[in-house]
Amino acid sequence: MTLIQLKHYLVSRNVVTLNELVSAFSSDSKTIEAMMQHWTDSGHVDRQLACDACQGCLTACHTYVWKND
Amino acid sequence: MIPKKIALVGNPNSGKTTFFNRLTQSNYREGNYSGVTVEQCSGQWIEPNGHKVDVIDLPGCYSIQPFEHDGQDVKETARAILNDSFDCIVNVVDALNLQRHLYLTHQLRELDLPMIVVVNRIDLAKKHNIEINIEALAQSLKCPVITTVATQRESLVALSNALATHQQGLFTGYKLNKTWEKIQAQFAKLNPEAPSFRFLLQLEAGHPHGDLYEDAKLPMSIGIADLRYQHIESIMARCVLKRQSSVKRWSRKVDNIVLHDWLGLPLFFMVMYGLFALTISFAGNIQIAVDAVTHALLVDGIFHLTMWLSLPYWWGSFLGAGVGQGIATTITFTPILFCMFMGLGFLEHCGYMARAALLMDHAMRKLGLPGRSLVSFVIGFGCNVPAILAARHLDQPRERLMTILMTPFMSCGARLTIYAVMVTAFFPHGGHNVIFLLYLIGIAAAILTGYLLQPSLSLEQPLPLVMEMPDYHMPKFKLLLRYARRQTLHFIQRAARFIIPLTTLLTLLMHFDAHGSYLEGQAMNQSLLANTAKILTILFYPLGIESSNWPATVGLVSGLLAKEVVVGSMNAMYGQALVSVEPIWPQIVEGFQGMYHGFVHFNLMPTVSVASNQFHASAYGEMLNAFGSSASVFAFLVFALLYFPCMSTIAVIRKELGRGWASISLVWSTTLAYLLAVICYQLGMMQYHPMVSIIWVAMMLMLLLLAMMYFKRWVKKTWKRQYDFNPA
Numbered sequence: 001m002t003l004i005q006l007k008h009y010l011v012s013r014n015v016v017t018l019n020e021l022v023s024a025f026s027s028d029s030k031t032i033e034a035m036m037q038h039w040t041d042s043g044h045v046d047r048q049l050a051c052d053a054c055q056g057c058l059t060a061c062h063t064y065v066w067k068n069d
Numbered sequence: 070m071i072p073k074k075i076a077l078v079g080n081p082n083s084g085k086t087t088f089f090n091r092l093t094q095s096n097y098r099e100g101n102y103s104g105v106t107v108e109q110c111s112g113q114w115i116e117p118n119g120h121k122v123d124v125i126d127l128p129g130c131y132s133i134q135p136f137e138h139d140g141q142d143v144k145e146t147a148r149a150i151l152n153d154s155f156d157c158i159v160n161v162v163d164a165l166n167l168q169r170h171l172y173l174t175h176q177l178r179e180l181d182l183p184m185i186v187v188v189n190r191i192d193l194a195k196k197h198n199i200e201i202n203i204e205a206l207a208q209s210l211k212c213p214v215i216t217t218v219a220t221q222r223e224s225l226v227a228l229s230n231a232l233a234t235h236q237q238g239l240f241t242g243y244k245l246n247k248t249w250e251k252i253q254a255q256f257a258k259l260n261p262e263a264p265s266f267r268f269l270l271q272l273e274a275g276h277p278h279g280d281l282y283e284d285a286k287l288p289m290s291i292g293i294a295d296l297r298y299q300h301i302e303s304i305m306a307r308c309v310l311k312r313q314s315s316v317k318r319w320s321r322k323v324d325n326i327v328l329h330d331w332l333g334l335p336l337f338f339m340v341m342y343g344l345f346a347l348t349i350s351f352a353g354n355i356q357i358a359v360d361a362v363t364h365a366l367l368v369d370g371i372f373h374l375t376m377w378l379s380l381p382y383w384w385g386s387f388l389g390a391g392v393g394q395g396i397a398t399t400i401t402f403t404p405i406l407f408c409m410f411m412g413l414g415f416l417e418h419c420g421y422m423a424r425a426a427l428l429m430d431h432a433m434r435k436l437g438l439p440g441r442s443l444v445s446f447v448i449g450f451g452c453n454v455p456a457i458l459a460a461r462h463l464d465q466p467r468e469r470l471m472t473i474l475m476t477p478f479m480s481c482g483a484r485l486t487i488y489a490v491m492v493t494a495f496f497p498h499g500g501h502n503v504i505f506l507l508y509l510i511g512i513a514a515a516i517l518t519g520y521l522l523q524p525s526l527s528l529e530q531p532l533p534l535v536m537e538m539p540d541y542h543m544p545k546f547k548l549l550l551r552y553a554r555r556q557t558l559h560f561i562q563r564a565a566r567f568i569i570p571l572t573t574l575l576t577l578l579m580h581f582d583a584h585g586s587y588l589e590g591q592a593m594n595q596s597l598l599a600n601t602a603k604i605l606t607i608l609f610y611p612l613g614i615e616s617s618n619w620p621a622t623v624g625l626v627s628g629l630l631a632k633e634v635v636v637g638s639m640n641a642m643y644g645q646a647l648v649s650v651e652p653i654w655p656q657i658v659e660g661f662q663g664m665y666h667g668f669v670h671f672n673l674m675p676t677v678s679v680a681s682n683q684f685h686a687s688a689y690g691e692m693l694n695a696f697g698s699s700a701s702v703f704a705f706l707v708f709a710l711l712y713f714p715c716m717s718t719i720a721v722i723r724k725e726l727g728r729g730w731a732s733i734s735l736v737w738s739t740t741l742a743y744l745l746a747v748i749c750y751q752l753g754m755m756q757y758h759p760m761v762s763i764i765w766v767a768m769m770l771m772l773l774l775l776a777m778m779y780f781k782r783w784v785k786k787t788w789k790r791q792y793d794f795n796p797a
Contacts, residue, residue: 001302003295031169034131038294 001025003038010045010066017063036064043067074123075232078150078177079161080170081129084189086110088161088217089126091225116229125155131169133176134290150180157183157232164194164201164216167309171301172294174210184212185231187224191216200310209304320541324424333428340421342505344412349489349501352408354667356489359404361660363397365653373653383580386589391576392569395637399564402486402636403557409485410553413450418544418552422447433516442472446515449479451556453718457725467526470788471519473725474734477714478515480508482560483632487709490636494693495702503703507710514711514741521777525784563717564633571627571634572641579642598623598642611747611765612708613701613754620695621705631715643691700753704746711742729787737780744773
């Protein structure tokens with residue numbers, strides 16, 4: 001799993017949750033979060049909550065959105 | 070060279086401070102989370118051979134190129150590593166999170182400093198069936214690697230031996246790949262004197278050497294980080310073997326049954342049915358005691374207080390039988406809500422709900438409906454408002470629209486209180502069957518709505534739901550309690566906001582007629598509220614609600630504000646007509662005796678949860694007389710399930726989609742509610758007047774077809790106007 005692979009996955013879907021990335025790359029959430037931090041800090045990705053009033057839904061709260069180049 | 074000064078470096082929570090305390094016999098604070106060590110700690114380690122070593126424990130950091138938002142402690146660590154002089158760096162990594170920790174390890178290897186890697190928590194890794202090939206790891210990193218359990222003394226011996234035999238790491242020997250070699254070669258031409266790691270830091274910080282990396286669109290920091298992750302991936306593939314844990318194997322076996330093509334869905338419905346039966350039968354017993362206590366304190370207690378204070382009778386009637394009755398009824402059903410949320414929380418946290426979502430996804434996609442909407446639907450069983458907000462994660466506007474219009478049919482927690490009241494009074498045996506049926510009707514109405522929307526919006530074949538299947542595990546009881554408490558408090562807060570002012574207003578209006586005269590007892594049937602409600606009740610004749618049962622109409626109207634207040638307002642009105650003040654303490658004792666009796670003779674087929682001597686003297690008795698038949702009660706429940714979503718839900722729909730779609734939701738849900746409720750009532754009464762019932766049912770079905778056609782046309786028109794696109 002590399003940063004470029006994460007980028008390609010996110011670009012193809014535009015919006016993904018943290019759990020989707022964990023599932024797609026068979027990794028753990030902390031590793032994915034650390035890697036996505038590079039993209040977030042470079043300004044290519046927005047990290048946001050999936051819903052304003054999280055009631056403990058099935059998907060993780062972190063959502064990553066690829067910003068257009 | 071025997072090192073005199075070493076630094077413990079690693080990610081937060083890797084075990085550095087535990088290791089440091091063992092080495093130096095200190096007692097610095099350890100913690101199972103990051104941010105515990107916030108400044109450098111120093112101590113002295115006396116090796117087994119007597120040699121003294123200064124040990125520095127640095128705060129944890131994930132990178133020696135910290136991010137902007139990182140704290141001062143992290144930045145200080147990075148500075149110390151780059152500028153202070155250490156004879157050796159001891160990099161502590163966590164065997165359970167090796168992939169993440171290797172990023173810092175990689176950066177440290179680039180520094181060209183003597184280094185030893187300590188793989189900590191190796192015992193836990195073995196428990197998780199993770200095998201690490203230490204020799205292969207040492208070869209890949211080109212430095213000594215030892216394994217430790219930081220709490221054990223043997224680890225110190227291993228470290229001492231490693232320090233004695235360590236070799237200085239050579240940057241030139243640590244090659245990543247050809248791209249990296251090219252970068253290095255080009256840099257050597259530009260800056261032959263500067264150490265390579267300084268060059269890397271310049272590149273990562275965005276210093277203009279950007280054209281050295283192949284993909285010019287990416288910032289250099291991303292390019293370099295990506296190279297490191299590529300190398301880490303190859304190291305993990307060579308050195309780490311993760312066997313499937315026994316928990317995972319067991320989970321897969323259970324999934325063979327739970328996700329079976331034929332057994333899966335019936336099993337799901339059985340589980341949900343079992344949940345309802347257990348909740349009603351268990352919480353119903355607690356409800357007896359809660360009902361007795363709240364009625365004794367908030368209704369009779371207030372009456373006694375007003376009498377003790379020698380206030381006029383109407384004070385007690387107004388405050389006790391009116392406001393107090395409304396609040397007491399709402400509180401009475403918190404045990405059922407709490408237990409329901411505990412049950413739902415258990416199913417979610419044990420891992421079953423994720424499977425249920427997948428099962429429903431398969432079924433929904435076969436019907437051409439989006440499976441990814443299930444997240445919103447599941448939330449909607451608690452409250453529709455966050456469920457609609459959760460639809461924001463759907464990127465397709467059509468899917469989002471469909472989800473938002475389907476969600477209000479999910480029977481929320483507030484509606485459960487309405488069911489519980491009516492079922493208690495009218496279906497003493499098998500009431501849980503009625504509640505389960507109502508939930509199914511709600512789901513069917515949502516699916517019907519989705520079916521109608523699909524051609525109008527021209528949805529493409531929906532994408533499958535992709536989500537992680539967690540392993541099955543027993544959830545912690547504290548977690549479930551916290552979840553259920555949060556959901557129940559949310560209900561009480563919403564109810565409290567509306568029920569006190571609303572019951573106060575309703576009670577006031579019930580005690581005065583159009584001329585301003587005060588009314589009591591049966592005379593309240595001529596009050597301002599009663600006369601207005603009787604006019605509206607005409608609309609509900611086909612549902613079996615007669616003008617004498619005007620409190621039911623008022624209840625439904627009050628439900629426009631919030632469904633939580635329906636029960637309270639109805640009970641306030643039914644209770645007003647027949648008020649008998651009873652002693653407080655005997656009521657409470659009787660309530661607890663009833664609860665005890667219920668638990669002693671516990672069974673999964675719940676029976677009446679109101680003591681028989683209270684039945685006819687209470688609001689329940691009035692309600693039973695007012696409705697007259699189970700068919701009209703069921704019709705009332707169907708209407709309450711499906712009609713106009715509460716104000717908060719409509720406000721959120723309007724905010725998310727606009728006024729047009731909020732209007733569609735409002736009109737469609739109320740129309741569907743009315744037509745289906747009439748059909749249910751007439752089917753229930755068919756044994757008494759078959760011809761009349763058949764005519765009514767036929768008429769309602771025709772109107773339903775017309776309503777469906779008009780709904781589709783309205784949706785198409787609104788979609789076209791909003792997006793200027795012809796979905797056909």
